[in-house]
Amino acid sequence: MTVWPLIALMLVAAIAILTKRPWTLAIGVAFVAFACEYVDSTLGMGYGTALGALLIIFGFNPKQVVFTILFSELLTGLFAGIMHHYVGNVNFKANKIIDLHDIAKIGWKDALKRKFTLDLRIAMTIALCGSVGVIIAAVTVFNIPKFYMQMYIGIVVLSMGVLILILRNRQIRFSWPRVVALGTVAAFNKGMSGGGYGPLVTAGQILSGVNSRNAIGITSLAEGSTCFFGAMAYLLLAHELPYLDLAPYIIIGALSSVPISAFSVKHINERILKLSIAFTTIVLGALVIIKTLNLL
Numbered sequence: 001m002t003v004w005p006l007i008a009l010m011l012v013a014a015i016a017i018l019t020k021r022p023w024t025l026a027i028g029v030a031f032v033a034f035a036c037e038y039v040d041s042t043l044g045m046g047y048g049t050a051l052g053a054l055l056i057i058f059g060f061n062p063k064q065v066v067f068t069i070l071f072s073e074l075l076t077g078l079f080a081g082i083m084h085h086y087v088g089n090v091n092f093k094a095n096k097i098i099d100l101h102d103i104a105k106i107g108w109k110d111a112l113k114r115k116f117t118l119d120l121r122i123a124m125t126i127a128l129c130g131s132v133g134v135i136i137a138a139v140t141v142f143n144i145p146k147f148y149m150q151m152y153i154g155i156v157v158l159s160m161g162v163l164i165l166i167l168r169n170r171q172i173r174f175s176w177p178r179v180v181a182l183g184t185v186a187a188f189n190k191g192m193s194g195g196g197y198g199p200l201v202t203a204g205q206i207l208s209g210v211n212s213r214n215a216i217g218i219t220s221l222a223e224g225s226t227c228f229f230g231a232m233a234y235l236l237l238a239h240e241l242p243y244l245d246l247a248p249y250i251i252i253g254a255l256s257s258v259p260i261s262a263f264s265v266k267h268i269n270e271r272i273l274k275l276s277i278a279f280t281t282i283v284l285g286a287l288v289i290i291k292t293l294n295l296l
Helices: 003-018 022-043 047-057 062-087 100-106 108-115 118-140 146-166 176-193 197-207 212-237 247-267 270-292
Strands: none
Touching: 022 047, 022 062, 022 212, 022 247, 022 270, 047 062, 047 197, 062 212, 062 247, 118 176, 118 212, 146 176, 146 197, 146 270, 176 197, 176 212, 197 212, 197 270, 212 247, 212 270
16 A cells, blocks of 8 residues: 555545544544554554544544553554464464473573564563553653653654664664663653654664564554553543543554555565654654644
8 A cells, every 4th residue: 555545545534524423523533543553553653643643633632532542552453463473574473382391401591482483572572561661651750741751752763763774774683682671661651651652662673683574563562562551551540431432433443454554564675664664753753852842
């Protein structure tokens, strides 16, 4: 799918939403979710940030949007991870069960290597660190001014994109410490602002030595898991039941795009994919900074 069908789809969605009739509203929201999830599952970033901003621009209350996006990302992230595995962009296969005797014999590190593929171990590590990052963010968010939070996220995301461009022709050695730091910081961003997860995780994996296609599939699965913790935290902290009227249309639209995006990633040239991720990351980071400085 090229960019023009997505632009046409967004225009139709905008017209449908602005008419404010129940059935056109449902179709419009589903189309917006489809377009945002296609971009997210193809480039590994943009769903929460883009969808949340667009729905607010169309007049929806932010409180109506937050939980719905978290819940839908939980479903679409896990589904996208499964689809990326199915078409061969990533390998999440778990091998035979390893018992305590095997662990005692070969050690737990080698046991984990035999049980889980590298892609699955990276996704599990990012998701586990994500739960820690979300908790830290929940404590921190009340002690840091919003301006500094958003500037921090914008600068980090933009820097990731610039680094990918600078290092795009280098073979980067894989690094577990970078992956651990990445998962924690990205989830911290998610917990602080609701955005900045996909760009940081996808770009950061590439800078940690992970292949672009693998990075996108890993991000989808890890973000789905992280959104589970976010959604549960929202339910525990909310004083009332979340607004779910938008949920069915967003989920249907978003899930519909996942198979298409998974096949798109499979057939996109690796160099083009890396450049697309770099430029998208730079644009998203720049937009966050511009918005924070009230330049738009």
